[in-house]
Amino acid sequence: MTVRIASGQGFWGDWLEAPVRQIEGGPVDYLMMDFLAEVTMSILQKQRSRDPALGYARDVVPLLARILPAVVERGIRVTTNAGGVNPDACAAAVAETARDLGLRGRLKIGVVTGDDILARLDDLLARGVTLADMDTGRPLSDIRDRVLSANAYLGSAPVVQALAEGAQVVITGRVTDTGLTLAPLVHAFGWSPEAWDLMAAGTIAGHIIECGAQASGGNYLAGWPTVPSLEDVGYPLVEAEPDGSFVVTKHPGTGGAVTVASVTEQLVYEMGDPRQYITPDGVADFTTVRLAQDGRDRVRVSGIRGRPATPYLKVSIAYAAGWKAVGTLVYAWPDAYAKAREADRVLRARLERLGLKFDEVLTEFVGVNATHGPLAGEPSPDLPEVQLRVGVRAGDRDGVERFTRELAPLILNGPPSVTGFAGGRPKVEQVVAYWPALVPKAEIRPAVRIVAA
């Protein structure tokens, strides 16, 4: 028995065509769509505070509208964390869309909640759960009054439960990216949640496909000049076996490439200690992964070992940490870099005279050093153009606001041959910072509800 899980979305903002292409391009049993990054949760929290019916990745509704008829017709099941900080509202919107499509009574939606601990923070603190910063050890009280969102990372278990209760589309809040792929495997193969090697195998399968085309030819350094037809890139899918081995592949006739090199690049992406890839479902050991090319665009993955889960869940707490703005101007040949540097000097002198205090002022010269810094070496003296990019950050909004008005004047009262200000003044943005913490698993009670369309 082989179970086919397709990746349809690697982050909120990924290619809108991908889920449709995964459903239509060949046989799949499950479609997995990851929408959440750390920053996404706080954006969604802000949206929910303005409108209690919001707070989820709204893209998922029109996206599902395009595939739900096929999903229902063919019995494909969908797992997604698009629910954000409001999975109930997301499920209600999806149910309404399903009814509009004539699927009333034909679709069961599973809703997974229990990850959101924003309202429970003080209760947890009072009972001795410190929620100290995992990296620095600082107590949460340092930032308690500035917290915007707080979510525990749930594992695969509640998603497995929703599938077992017949949900065809499972909408979750902060479930780990990897849990969305592991859950269908646990459900389909009846894996024990304490079969640690299998938990690790499903977790690594999830890691490989959670960033969409990054495993199948996108952002592929080893092969990009020769990867065929990225305009038609096939998103990855795994063909999994009950023993925990699987093949990473993509639909026939699609662009991109699935090779040992493309899969390896994705395996090391956002990697910490490869022997300790900690998730709520167990600890996966990436040094046990064996890869082998198994025909064109097929990579066989086997040998994965894992260890028992820890008694904690990770919590991601977002808090307000001041304001920032970034502005740019473009300087043209001749002496583009010298002009941009002079403009930066003038700008900084003016900010200084205004008495503005910032936590940081960062200048980058795009075309010279913005990505590789000093490693880029001295630029050619004859650069055709250089973009001056200046960012500031401060606890106080007013100073940042004033900074945004100091760039445009440089066009007429600074160094010559400057352009590129058509976008207007830079936007002042709130800085959202992250506070990683741990919570004992027993404190978090995931809840599963089934909604009928």
Place this chain on the structure above:
Amino acid sequence: MKARLLDLAHARSGDKGDTANVGVIARRPEWYPLLARELTATRVAAHFTGMITGPVERFELPNLHALNFLLHGALGGGGTVSLKTDAQGKTFSTALLRMEIEVPDGTL
């Protein structure tokens, strides 16, 4: 002889908080021991002088012919706080591949 790491390896980088990770993968399996010998945490830290404020950690993945480096204090405070163009450390991969290492004559 000296060789540019770009010719011996490929790489992908990403972020976790204020730490960038760079996974470096040998373009040929037989080059992995060379990378493991030459790419010490100390040398990688020296390569990134002026670009990172914290230490460098190294992990080995011989099964994938790869090394993983954690560059602490690399991202100007981390993803959302950072003012950098590359707030998520996506280009630290090729920044590392600029490095030159000593290889036996005729390796390439």
